[in-house]
Amino acid sequence: MAPESDQVEAWPSNYFNYFTEVEERFQRARGTGLFLMSPLDWALVESWKNAGVPLEAVLRGIDAAFEKWRGKKKRGQNVNSVAYCAQAILVEAQALAGVASARGRKESAPPFTLAALESYLAVNAREIRKQPGFEEIAAVVDRLASEAPDLFHDLEDLEQRLTTLEDKMIALSRLRQTDEDIVRARRELDLQLRPYRGKMTAPQLAMLEKQYLERQLLESAGLPRLSLFYLR
DSSP: OOOHHHHHHHGGGGGGGHHHHHHHHHHHHHTOSSOOOOHHHHHHHHHHHHTTOOHHHHHHHHHHHHHHHHHOSSOOSOOOOGGGGHHHHHHHHHHHHHHHHHHOOOOOOOSSOHHHHHHHHHHHHHHHHTSTTOHHHHHHHHHHHHTHHHHTTOHHHHHHHHHHHHHHHHHHHHHTOOHHHHHHHHHHHHHHHGGGGGGSOHHHHHHHHHHHHHHHHHHHTTOOOOSGGGOO
């Protein structure tokens, strides 16, 4: 295993593999590769990513949470959600915050190829175009796909552009929601969050609710996520 300081410096090299790394670590810690994370889990991971929680902190927190769980004399049911690890991840994030800010980020090679990026953008443009009213956004994503060779050298700028486009899709989709759609999504969220509300702070819950509802909104509208974090 690499020294702790090297791990802290190296985590940005997996910047766009955030979701994959978390999913694989959780599956290994849980002891099964067949477990699939729920929409709530993905929304929670996305909230950590958007809050700037280092990948290394999330991975360490998962390990710490399961180590504590295994040390209990009476273990209850299996751990079935990443939310179980939320408090341990917060502790690890706080522990790494000072070190990470002092060292800054290291430059690293992109974790995917130019061809993969071009394909990702082109496929997303086609999926968006299938939904009436989103043609303008699809055209912009198509243009980004054609400009990928130039954009590949500044992925942070491309990520900002894609996030802006995704925000537009969310805004348009929200206008099309009926009252029944909103109530149903809220009920599903409340049902999934109920076991974990006492384990998270109010800001954590607010961010998680936002991410979950936006994720569900896009899925219901048949629209893809555009962030490079979903390029897997």
